[in-house]
Amino acid sequence: MSVSDYSGRAAEILDVAEARMREGGFEAVSFRDIAAAIGIKSASVHYHFPHKTDLGHAVIERYQARFAEQLGAPDDPGESVAERISRLCGGYHDATLKEGKVCLACVLGGEALDLPKALADRISVYFSWLIDWTEKAMTPGGSDRPVADLKAGQVIASLQGAMILAIATKRPELFLETESWLMRTVGGSGPAAPRMRSL
Amino acid sequence: MSVSDYSGRAAEILDVAEARMREGGFEAVSFRDIAAAIGIKSASVHYHFPHKTDLGHAVIERYQARFAEQLGAPDDPGESVAERISRLCGGYHDATLKEGKVCLACVLGGEALDLPKALADRISVYFSWLIDWTEKAMTPGGSDRPVADLKAGQVIASLQGAMILAIATKRPELFLETESWLMRTVGGSGPAAPRMRSL
DNA sequence: TTTTCTCTACCTATCGATAGGTAGATACAA
DNA sequence: TTGTATCTACCTATCGATAGGTAGAGAAAA
Numbered sequence: 001m002s003v004s005d006y007s008g009r010a011a012e013i014l015d016v017a018e019a020r021m022r023e024g025g026f027e028a029v030s031f032r033d034i035a036a037a038i039g040i041k042s043a044s045v046h047y048h049f050p051h052k053t054d055l056g057h058a059v060i061e062r063y064q065a066r067f068a069e070q071l072g073a074p075d076d077p078g079e080s081v082a083e084r085i086s087r088l089c090g091g092y093h094d095a096t097l098k099e100g101k102v103c104l105a106c107v108l109g110g111e112a113l114d115l116p117k118a119l120a121d122r123i124s125v126y127f128s129w130l131i132d133w134t135e136k137a138m139t140p141g142g143s144d145r146p147v148a149d150l151k152a153g154q155v156i157a158s159l160q161g162a163m164i165l166a167i168a169t170k171r172p173e174l175f176l177e178t179e180s181w182l183m184r185t186v187g188g189s190g191p192a193a194p195r196m197r198s199l
Numbered sequence: 200m201s202v203s204d205y206s207g208r209a210a211e212i213l214d215v216a217e218a219r220m221r222e223g224g225f226e227a228v229s230f231r232d233i234a235a236a237i238g239i240k241s242a243s244v245h246y247h248f249p250h251k252t253d254l255g256h257a258v259i260e261r262y263q264a265r266f267a268e269q270l271g272a273p274d275d276p277g278e279s280v281a282e283r284i285s286r287l288c289g290g291y292h293d294a295t296l297k298e299g300k301v302c303l304a305c306v307l308g309g310e311a312l313d314l315p316k317a318l319a320d321r322i323s324v325y326f327s328w329l330i331d332w333t334e335k336a337m338t339p340g341g342s343d344r345p346v347a348d349l350k351a352g353q354v355i356a357s358l359q360g361a362m363i364l365a366i367a368t369k370r371p372e373l374f375l376e377t378e379s380w381l382m383r384t385v386g387g388s389g390p391a392a393p394r395m396r397s398l
Numbered sequence: 399t400t401t402t403c404t405c406t407a408c409c410t411a412t413c414g415a416t417a418g419g420t421a422g423a424t425a426c427a428a
Numbered sequence: 429t430t431g432t433a434t435c436t437a438c439c440t441a442t443c444g445a446t447a448g449g450t451a452g453a454g455a456a457a458a
Binding site: 043 | 436437438439440441
């Protein structure tokens with residue numbers, strides 16, 4: 001049982017908090033909003049998450065755990081680089097085009113300088129973890145150096161930046177062009193044929 | 200006299216508002232904060248900018264005008280692509296490493312879904328303008344198609360994303376690797392030799 | 399005298415947070 | 429089986445702080 005397994009009310013609260021956070025950042029989350037959305041009182045939200053920082057921290061923690069599960073292992077030798085990068089892009093793709101929202105870390109990263117220190121630190125950890133995953137994912141099994149003349153940080157930066165542009169301008173092609181470019185550039189040289197996702 | 204020429208109190212107010220906005224987004228700006236920072240009363244801020252949306256709009260307007268001046272013409276035939284892209288990167292470079300803050304559009308873009316409509320629309324216009332500038336800048340004089348297998352939107356997305364990563368993780372190299380990659384990839388094939396900025 | 403700017407003195411709404419209480423379930427001993 | 433205790437999951441009511449915004453007076457320059 002991980003620290004990020006929530007059920008019942010607590011999970012409902014985190015769902016609403018995460019959605020609000022991805023729309024307007026940490027300051028856009030309010031105990032009253034959450035309570036009203038669920039149909040309880042704000043004091044009950046405080047029962048589950050005493051301080052706002054606790055709530056924010058739990059949201060990020062669960063978010064990363066869920067994404068990690070979705071991404072899977074970055075170093076499974078039975079898998080091609082293309083398959084891994086396809087899963088990475090898929091996460092961003094769904095967030096941008098299906099959910100129509102920017103990813104959590106993107107919003108919080110933008111306002112990191114104004115976040116409670118605990119949250120700013122947690123976001124920093126999230127980014128480092130994701131870059132680390134991507135670097136491993138870009139390294140083909142049996143090799144010791146990543147594919148492509150592109151660092152893992154650049155891959156993540158491209159996805160995040162494209163996501164913001166696409167959402168803010170309501171022009172999904174601004175994300176799609178980055179996604180297909182990444183699949184060509186980073187995912188194109190794995191041992192297995194790139195299995196393109198349906199776009 | 201442009202709409203973005205402000206002086207005296209109004210300019211002071213915009214300076215503080217812009218700084219706060221770049222740290223914590225639109226919601227982090229408050230009339231009381233601004234007034235206290237300058238040494239006047241919040242009602243006086245309302246005199247210059249009646250509503251918060253007016254203030255936000257003026258900040259973006261002035262921000263774009265200043266950046267446009269810094270970028271110069273994207274189609275001066277006497278200039279290489281490298282020189283133009285170098286100026287573009289330079290703007291982001293200074294914001295990230297000298298000012299230590301994410302750029303304005305980046306923060307506001309992240310919370311675009313929660314912004315007053317007038318501001319969300321204005322940010323969208325800003326992004327479209329910047330992508331347009333970059334597309335022109337990537338097209339060498341006398342040619343009709345851009346240099347490099349990279350669209351203008353991807354260049355901006357990379358810069359913005361790298362900026363967020365660098366600030367949120369306090370790892371400037373995450374920005375620098377994108378900057379030098381862009382100079383190699385996009386700026387490297389202009390008629391004049393790429394004049395590298397001091398990094 | 400009119401315009402420009404800043405002031406004092408408010409307003410209402412909302413924020414995160416706390417105190418204190420309660421209904422219901424569970425557990426355990428007499 | 430009854431009485432006591434404890435825990436969970438909420439509740440109402442309220443706190444001080446802060447948000448954006450307004451009315452009207454005062455000062456100073458044109």
